[in-house]
Amino acid sequence: MRLSEVRGQPSTVLLLRRLAIRGRLPSALLFEGPPGCGRRTLALALAQAILCEHPVEGDSCGECASCRLAEQGDHPDIVQSHHDSQPLPTADEWRKRGYDGYSDWIRREIGEQAFVSTLLGRGRVFIIHSVDRLHPAAANGLLKALEEPPAGVRFLLTTEQSAAVMSTIRSRSQRYRLQPLDGDTVAALLIRHGIPSSEAHRRAGASDGGHRGCWSPLPAVPLTALRRLATEGFRSEWVAECVAALPTIVPPEADAAGQSLAAVHRQVVRRWLRMLVRELRQDLPGPDPLVPERLLRCQALERDLQLNIQPRLVLEALGVGTLEAQLRR
Numbered sequence: 001m002r003l004s005e006v007r008g009q010p011s012t013v014l015l016l017r018r019l020a021i022r023g024r025l026p027s028a029l030l031f032e033g034p035p036g037c038g039r040r041t042l043a044l045a046l047a048q049a050i051l052c053e054h055p056v057e058g059d060s061c062g063e064c065a066s067c068r069l070a071e072q073g074d075h076p077d078i079v080q081s082h083h084d085s086q087p088l089p090t091a092d093e094w095r096k097r098g099y100d101g102y103s104d105w106i107r108r109e110i111g112e113q114a115f116v117s118t119l120l121g122r123g124r125v126f127i128i129h130s131v132d133r134l135h136p137a138a139a140n141g142l143l144k145a146l147e148e149p150p151a152g153v154r155f156l157l158t159t160e161q162s163a164a165v166m167s168t169i170r171s172r173s174q175r176y177r178l179q180p181l182d183g184d185t186v187a188a189l190l191i192r193h194g195i196p197s198s199e200a201h202r203r204a205g206a207s208d209g210g211h212r213g214c215w216s217p218l219p220a221v222p223l224t225a226l227r228r229l230a231t232e233g234f235r236s237e238w239v240a241e242c243v244a245a246l247p248t249i250v251p252p253e254a255d256a257a258g259q260s261l262a263a264v265h266r267q268v269v270r271r272w273l274r275m276l277v278r279e280l281r282q283d284l285p286g287p288d289p290l291v292p293e294r295l296l297r298c299q300a301l302e303r304d305l306q307l308n309i310q311p312r313l314v315l316e317a318l319g320v321g322t323l324e325a326q327l328r329r
């Protein structure tokens with residue numbers, strides 16, 4: 001993919017293209033952003049631009065032999081680490097591929113190979129996803145290469161939170177903060193991949209700043225119970241109905257990313273609150289004077305979820321807050 005085709009990150013793309021035109025791209029770049037905001041896509045598009053034989057204004061041409069290999073995912077000079085949206089190979093699978101495990105792969109394929117000359121001659125790009133989750137042994141292998149970056153080698157690192165990245169790695173890379181994708185961008189992405197428009201917009205409406213989790217149909221949302229809690233007040237059976245709709249196992253995609261069930265629940269309830277906000281907004285402007293207060297309460301509860309407050313308590317607070325608001329009137 002060309003940089004100009006990357007969605008949702010226009011200012012970062014512009015900056016990277018300007019740096020590329022002036023030959024000033026740093027040897028290590030750290031892309032920080034929420035899950036599904038396009039960190040991997042941007043890294044791949046930049047790698048393609050770096051290795052392109054006939055770059056056009058800091059972007060790849062999309063037509064040369066190098067670009068074709070990059071687009072097919074076969075470029076010998078683009079080495080990409082495991083991505084957390086795919087399940088991690090098992091110990092057996094690693095052994096079959098000749099490695100002791102993921103750390104060994106990083107140490108040998110990235111730490112050591114960075115010092116070997118390029119295969120096609122224009123340079124080499126190593127893309128390392130979720131660099132904050134690297135085992136210390138793997139991180140140290142990478143660090144060695146970052147300390148004295150071999151000529152023509154670039155490291156594109158990605159993370160959800162740069163604060164979680166080893167400070168020695170962070171200080172040797174230039175950080176670029178990617179923006180969460182808005183609903184329209186997520187919907188456009190889903191539509192481009194063949195999901196019908198109305199369904200794409202429905203899923204995008206519940207998205208969390210990225211496309212992650214939007215590729216499969218949304219699980220049932222207890223919207224009626226949520227709406228009643230927000231408008232009529234606390235009733236334990238409505239809370240129970242919502243709690244019963246929470247997933248009982250960690251979905252494979254979240255499991256691969258190392259998420260716990262509690263974290264999945266918080267994410268699901270945050271989505272519900274966003275959908276509820278969309279519903280409640282439709283009542284604006286209207287005769288009910290409590291609508292703005294309900295919207296503010298949903299936003300406050302979303303913040304509570306970020307503080308690791310239990311989803312069940314948040315759901316209860318949704319109803320109790322409604323009662324309080326009604327009593328005050």
Ligand SMILES: [Zn+2]
Nearest residue numbers: 052061064067
């Ligand atoms: Zn090209």
